[in-house]
Amino acid sequence: MYRIVRKESLRPTVNLYEIEAPLIAKKAQPGQFIILRVDENGERIPITINNHDPEKGTVTIIVQTVGATTEKLSHLNAGDCLQDFVGPLGKATETEGKKKVCVVGGGVGCAIAYPVLKKFHDDGAEVHAVIGFKSRDLVILEDDFRSSSDVLKICTDDGSYGRKGLVTEALKELIEEGNQYDEVFAIGPMIMMKFVSKTTEPYGIPTTVSMSPIMIDGTGMCGGCRLSVGGEMKFACVDGPDFDGHKVDWDLAVKRNQMYQEFEMHKHEETCNLFKKEAE
């Protein structure tokens, strides 16, 4: 069992958890993830490592409540335990040797983008960041981003904070202004990563995306997380999660991720009802 030592609510549907997992805390690198199970009948879900403290032996994750499992998780508090917590999985993000980069984060993807951005910054790169949210009340980690980037653009879909519009527009402007990036790094919803890749392609800017397909074991055993990248089959849990955004078959990846939509919606409703009943 893995104890939650701290829980912080960042937004109504976004929570940060600091979890006791000394072995993982010792090994974790930016870009890697863990797989957790909340309880005995729980699903295995992958979550990116947001931060880790080898001395304290803890790992921090930031989780958005979207379905049954993340809903259950959101009802746990400091002192409670998770059934399973395994990692660090996947390959670490390659940050070395880049002089100037732009990190693009979308929604809770910013939680994943931040450790990567910080590593670029600590390795001495000039770092620009474009982060996007649906609206003002969903903005997370603004201070963290501000302190580790040289240029920060915040966008909201409804214009309630920062500039109104999509991250791709802000990114395009930065490029058009003459910023020469060695790499653009995008993390967020698949659809956002797809359009970031489409935006940078005409300029020939190498673009890395952090893919989040459906996973089960996370060890390369089931093939459920497979993607088509440059016409080749790749398993995101072991070959990724980072891939060349210009080579990913996006339409396939987006559709594969929606495979269990109906089941998930149903399960989420069931779980919510359960918690409502308990509260009554």
Next chain:
Amino acid sequence: MANMSLTKNPMLAQDPNVRNRNFEEVALGYTEEQALDEAQRCLHCKNKPCMAGCPVMVHIPEFIAETAKGNFEEAYQIISHTSALPAVCGRVCPQESQCEMYCVRGKKGESVAIGRLERFVADWHNAHSTVAPEKPASNGHKVAVVGSGPSGLTCAGDLARKGYEVTVFEALHLAGGVLVYGIPEFRLPKSIVQKEVDGLKALGVTIATDTVVGRTLSIDELMEEYGFEAVFVGSGAGLPMFMDIPGINYRGVYSANEFLTRINLMKAYLPDSDTPIQHPKKVAVVGGGNVAMDAARCAKRLGAEVYVVYRRGMEELPARKEEVEHAEEEGIVFKTLHNPVAILADENDDVCRLRCIRMELGEPDASGRRRPVEIPDSEFELDVDSVIMALGTSPNPLIKSTTKGLEINKKGGIVVNEDGLTSRENVYAGGDAVTGAATVILAMGAGKTAAKAIDEAISRK
């Protein structure tokens, strides 16, 4: 006087049309009367031909002799002398190509039902034995085992009985390897595997789940920082193979590993599991081994019409004979001498058809089996909404890529000598990680061999 009946005592089984809708065990095992009767069929041959067919050399005539006398516990002790998991092997060994193939009774009529007797004896022991295994005194030496499949569990058990402090590191959240994530409940109840694992814990073995060796910890760290004097790698052959045909990534195309893991490990067939599974209406399972049979029979139990698509003939199916028979009884349709050429999908990328070509058997190939060749212009399409690929697996490259100096062969298997020793000092390996996908009993045998070698090497120090 021996029982000279030409046929085995049949084993009771759930009715095919009932069992193909539940996940409870199919074969119900022998009653005491049946076991006594069947044991009488053994002629106690002096040269023990049957034993030569068993990879771990179970003392077959001896255990059957005790069974015939009704001394079931004694019979169990004889089996467990050489086999660590009798309740498992009695159920899943391909007996017809191992022990039973060499039985003299098989020359005229059917062989003695060695596997069924082994199962009976092991189940009897589990139901009646009250002696809890005692934890032996520690000899102060620490050994690490990577992977909790049959090879790892066997190696751990043998060493623990000698007083070693053994820790088994398992990547998944549950111990048992393929026995828990692959082979379905209706063929091998998970409570049996759990019992074996609990037995090991009682012997003092520590099982560390949620630990991926090569990620959470490396083999070098285990030896250098954690003081393990030897490591046994039994990480299995978990990397699924896919066919290189169009449409392989459409929704509804699974590897057998994914399909079976969702069902067995994650219990997706039960309503209270949070893990989803598609409930397909028509399924094509591609392949002909045990894995294909398990996937097909699981799909059937989820309510689908199921085809098994295999490129050779019925005779060549590599699955255990009993599984093929059970599958046929349950209403699974065999499309042998067929090979898939493309998977077709609708506008949502959901699978809707499998295009196949008919095959015929040509000249024997290097393996001595007749090679299937395509019949020109014989393509046709099967209406299916799911395709499950059960084409085999190869060893996962994670351990190799994170362990310096570990020699690997062309197929990704770890290279070992006859003692199970790898190219790295104090690192041993066995089971599917060495051989590629094989059998439970071979994996157990390899775990045993390595345990013996590890004990000798450490004692010599």
